[in-house]
Amino acid sequence: MARPYHPGPKQFVFAAGDGNDQQVSVGDPQEAYVAFSAFYRGREADIYTIKDEPAGQSLVLMPGAGVISRIKDADQPRSEYLRVDRANRYLPSAMLFFENGFKGLDRFGQWFADLADLDASPETRGAARAATITTEAAAIEEVARIWADSGIVDPSDQYYVFFDSHGAGDDRAERAALLKLLEFLGLERVDAPAGAADGEVWVRTDPRLDAEFARWS
Structure with a gap:
């Protein structure tokens, strides 16, 4: 069973560039994952964004480009990019983000500060x-x-x-x-x-x- 958010509930905003953003209030990471999975699978978009606005963090899934980006807008803003080789990597990255935010993805793969670095073999x-x-x-x-x-x-x-x-x-x-x-x-x-x-x-x-x-x- 997923550990409840404390303090909770926690709010996330899901977006897919179609103007139909969805705001959810969830009690734990599993509940957030279930909500986002339904949002993700119900669309065919090139870009999906998960925003944790109170924490100033976002996860951007770009299946059209084979890329994931994680963003932290706190004291020292950071944007990092990861090349994705398989389509089944997107939703697991979302679960890690729901569990531990930006840092939860530290070991998900090799992150680069420059999108151009992803062009390496x-x-x-x-x-x-x-x-x-x-x-x-x-x-x-x-x-x-x-x-x-x-x-x-x-x-x-x-x-x-x-x-x-x-x-x-x-x-x-x-x-x-x-x-x-x-x-x-x-x-x-x-x-x-x-x-x-x-x-x-x-x-x-x-x-x-x-x-x-x-x-x-």
């Missing part, structure tokens, strides 16, 4: 994001996040499978980041078995990851 963006992670704890958390998004444990319980059933053309930035982090952590990557999708990454299980994966599963 996915592999370059992924490797650059991995390079910003310099501690074992942070690396384990990021590997667990990537696994939780599209991974499984092999039925033998000997291997973690990342990007289960995904092709090599999918998740290119995430895969590049993962490979760098596996190297940083000294984790053993193994060859995928015959018949596995060509985008899968198989890694031998490691006690350091088991507890973190359980937390994310």
